[in-house]
Amino acid sequence: MRYGNRGGVLAGVAAAALVLAATTAAGQEVPGSRRTVSLEEALELAVANNRDLVAARLDLEGANKRVKEAWGSVFPTLDLNMSYTRNLTVPGNFLPRIIFDPTADPEELVAVKFGADNSWSLQLRAEQPLFQASAFIGVGAAGRYQGLQREVVRGRTIGVATRVKLAYYAALLADEGVRLTGNTVGRVRQTLEETRRMAAAGVSSSYDVLRLEVELANLEPSLRRSANTADAAKRNLAVELALADLDAVDVVGSLLDIDLGDELVTGDGGVAAAGTQLSEDRAVDLAMENRSDVRQLALTEQLRMAELRAEQSEYLPRLTVFGTYSILAQQNGDPDFFGATDRQRSYGRQVGLQLTFPLFNGMKRPSRTAQKRAVVEQVRSQQELLRDRVESDVKTLLDGVAEARDRARAQRLARGQAERGYQIARAQYREGIGSQLEVTDAETALRQSEFNNAEAVHDYLTARARLEEAIGVVPELQRGGRLAMADARDR
Secondary structure, three states: OOOOOOOHHHOOOOHHHHHHEEEEEEEOOOOOOOEEHHHHHHHHHHHHHHHHHHHHHHHHHHHHHHHHHHHOOOEEEEEEEEEEEEOOOOEEEEEEEEOOOOOOOOOOOOEOOOOOOOEEEEEEEEEEEEEOOOHHHHHHHHHHHHHHHHHHHHHHHHHHHHHHHHHHHHHHHHHHHHHHHHHHHHHHHHHHHHHHHHHHHHOOHHHHHHHHHHHHHOOOHHHHHHHHHHHHHHHHHHHOOOOOOOOOEEOOOOHHHHHOOOOEOOOOEEEEEEOOOOOOHHHHHHHHHOOOOHHHHHHHHHHHHHHHHHHHHHHHHHEEEEEEEEEEEEEEEOOOOOOHHHHHHHEEEEOOOOOOOOOOOOOHHHHHHHHHHHHHHHHHHHHHHHHHHHHHHHHHHHHHHHHHHHHHHHHHHHHHHHHHHHHHHHHHHOOOOOOOHHHHHHHHHHHHHHHHHHHHHHHHHHHHHHHHHHHHHHHHOOOOOHHHHHHOOOO
């Protein structure tokens, strides 16, 4: 039979529920333990454990270290160099003998050794940049990169929260399929028993009994199919929650009990009731203020501008103050660390300024500057395109939320009417003034209206979650409590 667009989804979890109930009733221990979570608990688990968020936080930690690394180019540096050389043969050179003997022939040379058997050297050098524009601009660029990674964490959190909500709603829809399919099977069985009794009394025909037996046979296999669908939906939720056992999570609540007048956070500290029309202009403004991809692109532009300025700063001179302290020592014979006496050592102390002015480097700087400028223009073009897409997405989702809400309310009313019609048809059939075909038609209409109602509520919740993501505001992350603190922790 046709149950609507998601009949397979709503064909639900009843078989698993019946097996679990039977096992428990028999006194047997159910292997493993299942964890039942509310939507808020699921979001808390996801914010704390989701693997995408863990990776994003690790990237943020790397950005924090990058800022410290950038500051290192501004702080002073201190280097210590030490060396020891053992001359197996002391090196020498030839000098004019006249240097040592004024009476010698000017053309005569004499071999002279330079050095000793053992040589030591030590140098301690300190440098402090006084003016190095690229270093200070690099610190600013690292800070902007850090801010970008913070926004990536925030955006990833919103995306994960939305995925968890969609997975949770899908699990609720599957569980609703359990209940509704079970109700349908129960109603058909009840009608079948009544029809059998009426056939035995000669009030009803065997054909009516046969029709109901066929209908029941067609319905019962859908229980297993719905169980598989629900298990898959809950495993998908468990993946988002990063649970070790993918088959150990259950959800609570019912789609049919959800109040369609729940609040919708607008992101400016206030709320708009779900039944109140949020203007398109206001929604677009909120999206431009709060959407993470918009913020990330703005931060990316700032980062690219900082990189451009850093490249341009390579045209500027660099001024550094330095100081050195050195010790040189030489000694013959067995090594004695840095010589035995000060006569075998010499000391040096220097301070000074070093000015480096870049003049020409083969046209590399102009080419790199042009590349950076092109990247900035590219990011600005992407921002213009994103603004148009945001406006289109938000307006489309606003229409979808309004349509889904109206449909959910209409289907809720239709479900009530169908239930009343089924009760009337059954009462007339028991009194002998109605036919079994009317009862079957009424039950089919009730079944279809129940499924349609659950689907409509699911579609409304899904559309609203997507709208909140498109606006950049997830109510569960905006309000107080553990979720809000988890989000603020990464800001």
